[in-house]
Amino acid sequence: DSTQGKAAYQILRTLVSAGYDAYLVGGCVRNVLLGLPIVDFDITTSARPEIVARLFPHTVETGIRFGTVTVIHEAVHIEVTTFRSERKYLDTRHPSEVQFETSILADLQRRDFTMNAIACSLLGELVDPYGGVKDINERTIRGVGNPMERMREDLLRCVRAFRFMAQLGFAIDASTFEAIASCSDKLEQIARERVGVEWRKMISAAHSIPLQQLADTGWLRVFDLSYRLEHLPKWQVFVNCYKNMTDEAAQLALLARLLNKTEQEFGEWLRSLRYGRETVATGRQILACSMRLQIECTDHERSGDQTFIFLKDMLFAYGLQIAIQGVHIHNQLHPAHRIDETRVRDVCNAMPIHNSKQLQLDGRDLLPLAGGKGGPWIGQMLQELAMGVLHGHLPNQRQQLMDWAKTQIAERKQNG
Ligand code: ATP
Ligand code: MG
Numbered sequence: 001d002s003t004q005g006k007a008a009y010q011i012l013r014t015l016v017s018a019g020y021d022a023y024l025v026g027g028c029v030r031n032v033l034l035g036l037p038i039v040d041f042d043i044t045t046s047a048r049p050e051i052v053a054r055l056f057p058h059t060v061e062t063g064i065r066f067g068t069v070t071v072i073h074e075a076v077h078i079e080v081t082t083f084r085s086e087r088k089y090l091d092t093r094h095p096s097e098v099q100f101e102t103s104i105l106a107d108l109q110r111r112d113f114t115m116n117a118i119a120c121s122l123l124g125e126l127v128d129p130y131g132g133v134k135d136i137n138e139r140t141i142r143g144v145g146n147p148m149e150r151m152r153e154d155l156l157r158c159v160r161a162f163r164f165m166a167q168l169g170f171a172i173d174a175s176t177f178e179a180i181a182s183c184s185d186k187l188e189q190i191a192r193e194r195v196g197v198e199w200r201k202m203i204s205a206a207h208s209i210p211l212q213q214l215a216d217t218g219w220l221r222v223f224d225l226s227y228r229l230e231h232l233p234k235w236q237v238f239v240n241c242y243k244n245m246t247d248e249a250a251q252l253a254l255l256a257r258l259l260n261k262t263e264q265e266f267g268e269w270l271r272s273l274r275y276g277r278e279t280v281a282t283g284r285q286i287l288a289c290s291m292r293l294q295i296e297c298t299d300h301e302r303s304g305d306q307t308f309i310f311l312k313d314m315l316f317a318y319g320l321q322i323a324i325q326g327v328h329i330h331n332q333l334h335p336a337h338r339i340d341e342t343r344v345r346d347v348c349n350a351m352p353i354h355n356s357k358q359l360q361l362d363g364r365d366l367l368p369l370a371g372g373k374g375g376p377w378i379g380q381m382l383q384e385l386a387m388g389v390l391h392g393h394l395p396n397q398r399q400q401l402m403d404w405a406k407t408q409i410a411e412r413k414q415n416g
Pocket of ligand 1: 025026027028039040042110111112113116117154156157
């Protein structure tokens with residue numbers, strides 16, 4: 001009885017009153033049977049796309065070639081797709097030909113897994129020709145009909161199977177598993193955008209990434225993760241602890257730490273999974289921050305004062321948000337050298353400045369001190385002044401900062 005549910009009900013009613021068959025299908029039916037929240041409602045109907053477009057006042061022809069029209073009902077968007085079958089497959093990604101069908105059975109036949117091939121009518125009657133309800137009860141992911149054919153037709157289905165494992169905690173049925181494994185040599189053919197979408201759904205899913213199954217079928221490579229046996233224990237660490245973190249960039253940085261990726265390699269990996277610029281930049285900073293934490297904070301010889309100085313430097317360099325994520329990673333990897341998050345926040349709050357822009361002078365003030373000649377020295381001097389203020393050696397007062405800078409310049413001239 002959500003707004004989405006009400007809209008879906010109204011759309012089904014309109015189609016049925018006009019004399020067409022119409023059903024809910026796919027993820028919404030599956031999730032209702034599982035008692036899980038519904039992500040989106042998909043409707044399938046015998047009405048041709050041009051008829052769907054005519055029956056509703058507000059529609060968008062989303063994928064008219066494949067029979068999909070988006071109906072907008074009171075600001076809710078619902079995809080309505082005409083019953084269809086897919087004939088020959090020219091490549092493994094796009095059906096070469098879409099044929100519209102008049103029966104729901106023909107439509108269910110083209111779907112990926114039995115649990116997704118259940119239709120539900122307006123009256124709540126289920127059409128379930130492939131035993132989808134039984135497979136849902138047995139928590140099994142099973143290809144519709146001949147799994148080998150289904151997987152080969154569209155390799156994205158293999159990636160979807162792993163994603164559903166992570167979302168639902170289901171197991172893949174043996175012959176479907178075999179079919180998926182037999183396709184792994186062709187995984188380069190899948191569009192990277194689609195792989196990225198599935199990866200993101202998988203890493204944010206309720207259950208862990210099924211890495212053992214990914215490794216066993218040869219599909220780990222699709223996520224650009226080279227699989228080496230010695231990595232597996234580290235993978236287990238990742239699986240055990242990434243769920244403790246909520247920030248996606250930090251989860252990814254943790255994985256990069258476990259796989260010994262450099263910042264550069266990490267950035268390339270994220271780009272290959274089609275992460276946005278911002279996630280790549282943030283992820284790299286979190287990774288760098290956590291690496292510095294390991295160097296500085298797993299050393300028993302260090303005094304409390306040294307750690308305090310280091311924390312201030314780190315907060316100044318990365319800012320509180322990144323530093324906290326770096327600390328989370330550190331605490332997952334080195335529980336024996338745990339850093340208290342509250343302590344980090346307290347240190348941050350007590351800092352006199354958090355970046356060099358907060359200094360009571362800027363580059364333009366320094367310029368005349370060297371006869372108006374700019375250059376990298378200005379940035380360096382600002383950094384030195386900021387460090388002085390940060391660690392309490394200098395007050396953040398314009399005149400005193402100027403005097404200190406002057407002395408420094410004079411001294412450096414003398415020393416050549
Ligand atoms: P989600 O909860 O992520 O929306 P979903 O099962 O609804 O999961 P969608 O991608 O929304 O997944 O697809 C809707 C339905 O379309 C699926 O349930 C399935 O029946 C069918 N489908 C989607 N992708 C494929 C595919 N590659 N091959 C065959 N059928 C597919
Ligand atoms: Mg869906």
